[in-house]
Amino acid sequence: MTFDLFTPQVETARQHQVFRMLLDEQYAPERAVLNAWARGFEDRDGKFVQEFQMTFESGLWELYLNAALRGWGLSPDMSFASPDFVVGEPMPLCVEAAIAAPAKGGKAPIGYSIADIPDDFTEFNREAALRICNSFNAKVRRYRNYYSTLPHVADKPFVIGIGAFDRPLAHFAASRPIFAALYGLYHDESATPRGARRVVSYNVSSAAKSETVDIPLGLFCDDQYAEVSAVVYSSLATWGKVRALADNPLAKTVYTTYHPNGDDIKPRIKATLKAAYEEHLLDGAYVLHNPFARRPIAKGMLSHARVAEVHVATDGELLIDAPEDFLLVRTLMSVRERA
Structure with a gap:
């Protein structure tokens, strides 16, 4: 079953600015990419297209996960209403999509000005880690209160897919906030002396949400979230x-x-011109395993030559298997000619 992403179903005033831009003929190649990501995907509640046209980022991330799972050689069974993706073969797996969205009143992730470029990356990363934790915890509550009761979910590994869309330039945070959120490890460039051979790293157990409230970090450092097998994360599965x-x-x-x-x-x-630039669908993606998972993912199931896969050794060391040219950050600059 296929569906039409780009015939407007909501009035122009309610359309997301990127969706409106996509309707321009010059973006036909970009529309083709999104249509390719949508292959095999189904609008099960009849609302996906409208929400995609209005909010864009959450729908973009769901389509990306659909394409990524197929890039891993998996074929989700879209006959189930929830969670978002249920895989039966070669091994069972359930995946729920979430985005790290802006805080209430925060700036949208699309578009930025010079003022949005962070001058304090520690604060930037702290806020990003909080947004990741907020999305993670919301999906865990949903799993505990509902998904775990469904026969097609019970006893299957459960993965949360988190895309970073929490502010303008969210991709600058790269892996810093997800490592802090899940493993309680923070790499601190601002504390690293000039000429150092290693980035200063230290353990963190919480981040301040306000003057009186701290949010726990290191969500995979004990068994409190044992029902979550892993997190799939990317800060680069964006319009870029x-x-x-x-x-x-x-x-x-x-x-x-x-x-x-x-x-x-x-x-x-x-720095590469578009004509010579190559990027893989899974470049920039992380698979971060929970060492306390009650139902671990089968070995190799989410492995890929372009992905960074993270496990925890028995002594607590993070073991990262990634390509030598792993995509950490990507930015792009376009020149538009005026008549």
Whole structure:
């Protein structure tokens, strides 16, 4: 079953600005990417298309997870109303999509000005970790109160997929907030001396939500969330990912990408014109396993040559299996000609 993402179903005033932009003919390659992500996906409640056209980010992330699961060689059974994805073969798996959304009254993730560029990345990452925890906890409550009672969910590994859309430039946070949220480990660039060979890292157990309220971090550091098998996370499955994958070689766009650089704490940076730029669907994605999971994911089920997969050793060390050129951050700059 296929459905039409791009015939407007809501009036223009209620359409998300990226959706309105996508209707322009020049973005036909980007529409093709989203239609490809939607293959096999079904609008089970009859509201997905309208919500996609109005809110965009949550629908974008759900479509991305649909494509990612198929990139892992999995075929979700869309006959179930919930959770979002139920996989039967080769091993059972349930996946629920969530986004780290802006705090109430916070700025939307799309569009930014110079004023939005953070001057304090520690604060930027703290707030991002709080938004991740908020989304994670909401899905855990839903699992405990409802999903776990469903016969097609019971006794299956349960994964939460979290996309970072909590503010303008959310992709700058990269993996810092998800490592703090799940494993209580924070890499602190602001505390790292110039010329250091390693980024200063330390354990964190909470982050301040307000002057009187702290939110626990290190959600995978004990068995309190044993029903969650893993988290799939990306800060780069955004409009930028759609543009990166679009077959539009004539676009006047430069992609600046950041990659690990061996033992050097400074990343390797590349600038590439669109015509020569290549990016994989799963570039920038993390699979973060819960060492206390009651139902761990079968070994290798979510492994992929382009993905960073994180396990915890018996001594507590994080074991990260990632490609040498793993995509840490991607930014793009386009030139638009005026008549």
